[in-house]
């Protein structure tokens with residue numbers, strides 16, 4: 001292991017030296033060097049957007065502010081503070097982490113339009129500080145005489161350094177989607193709620209994405225400042241943030257290769273159209289038209305378009321060997337006889353008592369059904385159990401452990417798995433990738449080994465009968481199969497209790513039979529299931545215990561045959577709710 005690591009480090013150093021030497025020795029005129037330094041440093045900042053916007057789906061309209069923060073830290077650090085370039089760069093990164101994490105922590109609970117607005121405000125504040133805090137930033141005059149690091153003083157050598165930094169950071173960002181953190185980011189981008197239920201700590205991952213994006217912005221800015229020896233506030237305005245965003249969208253938002261393509265184009269294109277300056281406005285019009293055309297016909301950017309073509313020609317290699325048997329370790333390792341204990345649980349929405357002092361317990365092993373007419377509070381109960389809603393009062397014990405106040409992802413880690421009434425899959429991913437996230441964030445937390453996660457995900461997919469199509473995008477599956485993938489994702493998290501919200505809804509009769517068999521096979525493996533369903537045939541065939549809700553209250557609880565004979569249960573279904581499904 002250490003031998004391999006030493007070898008890797010040596011190889012990396014050799015590559016670095018080679019890049020710097022080759023770029024440093026190439027004969028180039030100063031104009032070309034200038035354009036290339038700009039491209040390399042901008043690209044690093046745009047890689048930051050690849051992380052926060054492309055991977056994590058969070059809008060950041062302040063990347064120019066982070067770029068400026070880095071540029072000013074290096075600018076003022078090497079001039080006013082007489083720091084070494086590297087120390088100044090370290091200061092830039094530290095400032096960016098601080099600002100990025102702070103901005104993230106205070107705003108990321110907002111999301112959407114609010115997040116966009118707050119990042120714009122942050123951008124404007126930084127610009128105002130640069131312009132008006134004259135004693136420190138020197139105001140509109142800017143900072144000049146910025147130093148370069150030793151050995152990289154010549155234009156070519158410095159370009160070599162920038163290209164190397166860009167390549168190294170680009171490689172890191174390119175690998176990121178295939179790491180645990182990167183997969184968590186993609187899950188959040190695709191479906192935040194499902195991500196949290198699959199075990200992702202949504203808030204922490206978002207803050208990490210924001211901080212990472214800020215760091216890359218600052219590194220790009222710091223290198224930019226030394227490259228041009230001069231910085232001024234107008235270089236880091238809101239308009240520049242828009243340019244950064246356009247670069248990512250144009251090239252392809254989810255890959256650093258796209259970021260590099262977009263950056264290169266938006267720097268080179270205006271330069272190459274400059275000869276048209278004799279006709280005022282023509283150059284801007286053509287430039288705008290080109291961008292509109294590309295974004296119109298390549299919605300995933302240029303690189304997204306290319307990747308799509310490549311994927312069609314080169315489908316991923318099929319698996320070798322049969323899938324492993326799915327092992328539900330936690331389900332069988334019975335700690336207590338009671339899997340779930342719900343005590344006086346209530347959830348009020350203003351005046352609506354959606355769940356009103358409900359108590360029941362689910363014993364270890366077998367299938368427990370939660371039924372009731374539409375609007376009786378079943379889904380709300382499940383949402384409170386899985387931590388998506390905070391309980392108004394009452395408590396929830398999972399295997400004897402009080403989980404009432406835990407956030408959703410922590411409940412998943414504690415052994416809860418669930419599916420949704422409206423399917424929530426990670427839509428940009430394959431079936432396998434969806435299930436890998438369930439495996440990684442849930443029960444297999446300790447196992448960082450990717451091959452093992454894939455094995456587990458494969459086993460879960462095979463268990464629901466979809467292993468042969470593991471590499472297909474989930475959007476290509478039928479509705480019924482998407483439900484199965486959701487169940488596989490929950491199973492891969494190795495839950496001790498599986499919550500299913502109307503898994504039979506929208507399935508045809510043969511799919512329902514398959515679902516019934518699947519539920520029986522899951523129960524046979526020792527995993528406890530709490531299922532909500534309207535289909536009384538399904539419920540009576542698989543469940544041994546039933547809890548009935550009506551108007552948020554528990555009106556019956558016990559063995560199947562006994563509960564279904566109770567007059568108030570029959571009345572709740574047939575009497576008061578004309579359009580509620582009958583026992584059919």
Ligand code: ADP
Pocket residue numbers: 349352353354372373374375376377378379380381
């Ligand atoms: P079920 O799943 O049994 O059909 P729900 O749990 O979805 O019922 O809903 C129970 C009641 O709570 C309904 O009256 C519904 O309108 C209300 N409700 C559910 N979610 C919310 C919410 N987020 N805000 C306000 N009311 C809600």
Ligand code: MG
Pocket residue numbers: 378379380421
């Ligand atoms: Mg419901």
